Amino acid sequence: MQHHDSNPQSLKQDLRQRMIAQRRKLDREEWKRKSQLVAEHLFGVPWFVQSRHVMLYLAIEPHREVDTSAIVSYCEQSGKKVSVPLVRGERLLVASYRSVDPLERGLFGQSEPVSPLTPSTLPQVVITPVVAVDRSGERLGYGAGYYDRFFADLQQAGHTFVAIGLAFDQQLVSCLPSDPWDRRLDCIVTEKEIIPVQT
Ligand SMILES: Nc1nc2c(c(=O)[nH]1)N(C=O)[C@@H](CNc1ccc(C(=O)N[C@@H](CCC(=O)O)C(=O)O)cc1)CN2
Ligand SMILES: Nc1ncnc2c1ncn2[C@@H]1O[C@H](COP(=O)(O)OP(=O)(O)OP(=O)(O)O)[C@@H](O)[C@H]1O
Numbered sequence: 001m002q003h004h005d006s007n008p009q010s011l012k013q014d015l016r017q018r019m020i021a022q023r024r025k026l027d028r029e030e031w032k033r034k035s036q037l038v039a040e041h042l043f044g045v046p047w048f049v050q051s052r053h054v055m056l057y058l059a060i061e062p063h064r065e066v067d068t069s070a071i072v073s074y075c076e077q078s079g080k081k082v083s084v085p086l087v088r089g090e091r092l093l094v095a096s097y098r099s100v101d102p103l104e105r106g107l108f109g110q111s112e113p114v115s116p117l118t119p120s121t122l123p124q125v126v127i128t129p130v131v132a133v134d135r136s137g138e139r140l141g142y143g144a145g146y147y148d149r150f151f152a153d154l155q156q157a158g159h160t161f162v163a164i165g166l167a168f169d170q171q172l173v174s175c176l177p178s179d180p181w182d183r184r185l186d187c188i189v190t191e192k193e194i195i196p197v198q199t
Helices: 008-024 028-042 046-050 069-077 146-156
Strands: 053-055 081-088 091-096 103-105 111-113 125-129 162-166 187-189 194-196
Touching (some): 028 069, 028 187, 046 162, 081 111, 091 111, 091 146, 125 146
Parallel strands (some): 053 081, 053 125, 125 162, 162 187
Antiparallel strands (some): 103 111, 187 194
8 A cells, every 4th residue: 555545544544543442442431430430421322312222342351442231231220221232254143132141252353152042133322433433424444344334234125223333532533534325323332421412
């Protein structure tokens, strides 16, 4: 690749690497503390409050993705069903999850429930991991396209849902390039604020 390459994909890739590296610098205490604040903000989002089934990711700790363990506990205490994504080839499946379930390491270091899996109904809310995000709801992930394809699958199935992105304030950028396959997030929650996306 050229050094002064300025095509959109390589700009995305540069930004992705920078944001991943920056987030990994969070120390464990700060990561825990900020994740708790993100969770508390989420508990006040009406879409979340009203949902009966929340799909969330299980954070990859070394990557310092916003931790979701407090959200799992909260859902279990308030009677919400919880599910997590499961990588199967190029797609994500929805698998039921309870905090007592045994986990194994997936292909990318993410935690996944051990088979046999309990297939799940579809969620009203999809709590989405992001590498970077802007205030219009555009998101950047790890670049494998799993969530993009998953959102397209849900839409294809005629399923209505809202996508809520969890991010640390440091992951907010002023503007992200948009690709035709990107579905914008409906809301972004950080340790500092709840950002409803204008439609
Ligand atoms: N916690 C979590 N679970 C998830 C995702 C996620 O982003 N986070 N996914 C979201 O798709 C799916 C799994 N796909 C993933 C794809 C890539 C990487 C990842 O860490 N990739 C690179 C970093 C990218 C890079 O350096 O360019 C790595 O392995 O270090 C993680 C999960 C479903 N489960
Ligand atoms: N709906 C879709 N159908 C088929 N391929 C798709 C779809 N959405 C995305 N892709 C493919 O996935 C690749 C990665 O997309 P992108 O760079 O936007 O990933 P990302 O948003 O960073 O990752 P992720 O969605 O996993 O968090 C793209 O090259 C694209 O070809």
